[in-house]
Amino acid sequence: MTARIDIGTSGPGQSVFFDVEELLATRLLVQGNSGSGKSHLLRRLLEGSAGVVQQVVIDPEGDFVTLGDRFGHVAIQAADHSEAEIARLAARIREHRVSVVLALDELEIEAQMRCAATFLSAMFDAPRDHWYPALVVVDEAQLFAPAAAGEVSDEARRTSLGAMTNLMCRGRKRGLAGVIATQRLAKLAKNVAAEASNFMMGRTFLDIDMARAADLLGMDRRQAEQIRDLPRGHFLALGPAVSRRPIAVTVGSVETSARSGSPKLVPLPSASAPEDLQGLLFAPGDDTPPPPPPVRAPAPTSDDLLRTISRGGPELTPTAAPSAHPAMPDEEREGVIDAVLREIVEDPDATYRAPAVLFQDFGVRCRMHRLAGHGLDLTAFRRRLAMARAGLYGELDDGWLDAMALGASLPEDMLAPFLLVARAAREGMEAPADAMLAQVYGTHSQGRVRRLIAYMEEQGIFVLRTDLSGKRSITIPRLGWTTAAALPEAAE
Secondary structure (H helix, E strand, O other): OOOEEEEEEEEOOEEEEEEHHHHHHHOEEEEOOOOOOHHHHHHHHHHHHOOOOEEEEEEOOOOHHHHHHHHOOEEEEHHHOOHHHHHHHHHHHHHHOOOEEEEOOOOOHHHHHHHHHHHHHHHHOOOHHHOOOEEEEEOOHHHOOEOOOOOOOHHHHHHHHHHHHHHHHHOHHHOEEEEEEEOOHHHEOHHHHOOOOEEEEOOOOOHHHHHHHHHHHOOOOOOOHHHHOOOOOEEEEEEOOOEEEEEEEEEOOOOOOOOOOOOOOOOOOOOOOHHHHHHHHOOOOOOOOOOOOOOOOOOOOHHHHHHHOOOOOOOOOOOOOOOOOOOOOHHHHHHHHHHHHHHHHHOHHHOOOOHHHHHHHHHHHHHHOOOOOOOOOHHHHHHHHHHHHOOOOOOOOHHHHHHHHHHOOOOHHHHHHHHHHHHHHHOOOEOOOHHHHHHHHOOOOHHHHHHHHHHHHHOOOOEEEEOOOOOEEEEEOOOOEEOEOEOOOOOO
16 A cells, blocks of 8 residues: 655645655654744644554644544543553554544653653554554654753653654564654754654754754755745655655645644734723732532431441440539530530641540540530540541531441541541542641651551552652542542642
């Protein structure tokens, strides 16, 4: 099967074509300064070959996801997936020959490099039965194959550079044809650029880049000056897939567009008096307070909940109140207990004190609230304290009954961190940071917290998922609750 892609014109009525099979065997390097039309050229190439060969686009700016609207490319937002999921997706892409766009725009540069390396390596390591031909287009290739060390870690740079080298040097036998685009040839690793046999050179201003471009095109230094004068969308092309001698190419039109375009001048607003402008800038803001939280529906009290999950322990009955004070109604008694627990939790001096000491403090505070017989023993107090540290007071519903039953399988000192995570998961909040979990756990050591989380994961209580931006989300599968993703070292 042979196919040619109309890439543009080299003169009136003279179309320029890319031979797809030759391109798969010989690869392509596109170079040009920002605004020279590199992305437009790549888009023309992708649109022309969309129905001919599988396409995989590594897109650091997220501009090529619009190909999906017209040509059915599947957009993968890398920030939404872990490295293991990215590798699994890459393997399935090779197996099922799906054209995709890997959008990296929501990641920092080092995370982009790690993700691209994982993705390319998984495609490279696919089983031999899945070595189907595919165009692998990498925009801004100097980010993933830098010529020199930058601000990213050496490990990320080596991993990304190794994956790009495999793509360009060894990918042909596996059906992977690299099409790489860069703003600066001088910033692109030479062993990656040297593997391309086809070149499209756009407008370039720096002497060092013009010299390298001229060398690749077989031009002398005087001829290289014309590279500086190329208009937007005009390229010099050379290679077995396009032309045996350098020719000037004007890239044709495209059917899709990027999500972000070039800046355009927009008329300024009509002139106003200086005092009017100051009024617009310094007008008071809308400081309307947020609406109050919804009121919980009536549900069993926390004492009823604790009795239910006590595993057959003795049911507690309040001791007789001193004769000086009549016995409180149950509803008022529960309110006093919650108020006292709230005071203890909000007291910074009580954070790291032993539960036995806090239990004595709890009895004193209850008597100060004119509740002499609170009816809790030390075990019940520890559970109520764990609930309070997780922000759970008053009446709880059936969902929390299930959560408390699950928490009863854990050691007592782990109940508070478990409930804090469960509350965040049920309310759709971000996963608590390690510092907050350490505080409710009653320790200064975040290492202990990480070991605690690992223990719960081993027991099947938690399932952790970390995305490429480093954010962690926690799922409690037995309850079907999941937290929003957040950095584990985020300040609380």
